[in-house]
Amino acid sequence: MSNVFIDSEEFANEDWELYVGMQFQTIDEAKDIIKKYNLKKDVQCKVTKETSKKYVCECSHKAENGCNWKIQLSKSRMNVTFWVVYIYNETHTCFSN
Numbered sequence: 001m002s003n004v005f006i007d008s009e010e011f012a013n014e015d016w017e018l019y020v021g022m023q024f025q026t027i028d029e030a031k032d033i034i035k036k037y038n039l040k041k042d043v044q045c046k047v048t049k050e051t052s053k054k055y056v057c058e059c060s061h062k063a064e065n066g067c068n069w070k071i072q073l074s075k076s077r078m079n080v081t082f083w084v085v086y087i088y089n090e091t092h093t094c095f096s097n
């Protein structure tokens with residue numbers, strides 16, 4: 001099994017995407033990447049759940065128009081020191097109206 005950590009050069013690529021299974025060494029690293037991702041895509045999300053084992057961020061427009069964009073990270077079961085993208089609904093339906 002390979003660990004996929006973010007390479008800033010790779011992140012700079014226009015086609016770079018978040019994906020299920022992506023791993024982060026710390027939750028702060030994950031938060032930083034999500035923040036950069038939002039800036040890059042010109043979208044916003046807000047944290048809807050944050051515990052020592054779970055971190056959920058959803059589209060800021062969810063309440064207004066039910067956008068389903070969501071990312072959920074969990075502490076890896078295989079290695080408790082890593083955070084892994086567990087659920088990722090990548091499409092911002094708030095763009096379609």
Ligand SMILES: [Zn+2]
Nearest residue numbers: 059067092094
């Ligand atoms: Zn959205």
